[in-house]
Amino acid sequence: MGAFTLADTSRGGVRLFSLFGIEIRLDFSVVFIFGLIVYSLGSGVFPAWHPEWPANTVWATAFAAGLLFFGSLLAHELSHSLMARRYGIRVPRITLFLFGGMAEIESEAETPASEFVIAIAGPLMSLAIALGCMITVGTALGEETMQRILNDPEQGMAQVSPVLTIALWLGSVNFMLAIFNLVPGFPLDGGRVARAVVWRITGDRMRATRASATAGKWFGWILMGLGLWELLAFRSLGGLWLILIGWFLSHLATQSYVQAFAQKVLEPLRVGDLMRTRFDRVAAEMPVSKFVDDCLLRSNQLLWPVMRGDECVGTVSLNDVLALSEEAREGTPVGNVARPLADSGAIGPEVKATDASQTLAAWQDHPVPVVENGKVVGLLRNSDILKWLMVHSPGGSLSP
């Protein structure tokens, strides 16, 4: 698909090789899509163009075409990556996956101009490949044969060699790839181009992101609509594919907007600004059964600091209680099941909110204690940050 994304830490698939110092990875989903392409070329497209070809020529050509297709996706991503590097942005790896290629860049472009150049470089590469293929085919076949192919594809194609057949197919696919990627909606390349333009005109990067993400979300919905129509009207499985791509695009559009928005809103904040400061504590001597009846069931607080006098000895939550049988809860003091602060994800109030949100994501939506000088001064969980974002987002919605 040629989208590019900020580096993330997930590592799926296998490492293929390294190119210009960039790690090229293959997600396992590529095996599926590669098989699908080779199958549709070998069982449908090429036999229709060349009924006279023997089966092994058909399949060898289909296999080579599939490989070259992924080669051209890689060239598209490399084109983004090398441009990004010219602007001083590191690109650790490119991953080929179900929907195409994904170059992971380590930071966002700093100016509208650099964003524009990095984004347009991919589609330009696809266009160049398309043009190269078309020129090769045109020169090799001559005007007369080309005209015959246009007039009567079945008769005309008979004279086209396997190599030129691949060039013809690869050229048209790369042309469509370039056009699709230029649709001006996030996260497609065209969306980044559009964002760079709006950013340049308004000087407001957030507003540009929002506009481009909205367009991307709508484009995703349109693709899903088209897919549904194709599925119902023609009973074609191609419709499912469109629905899947549409869903993926609109999901990514929303996600990248939320990410950009969160980054901007959370930038100046610390954990101390976001944490809950109204919460109850529980005495270490209290029996677990009493804690369940009087605290756990009577409040929606999820985590309790456990106090021995003035000193906090740990935290307790529903999970810690569940480990104990109902009879055992009677005689066990809360202090015995308390989790030490060090094991409950304790975090300082001065930690930057952007860093904390990464820590919190690892705890799913479980709260962590905010600890200052050995004292619990607050509680914080992922949805508290979400709440903060909602309160400060235009229209109170996190969707672009």
Ligand SMILES: [Zn+2]
């Ligand atoms: Zn691209």
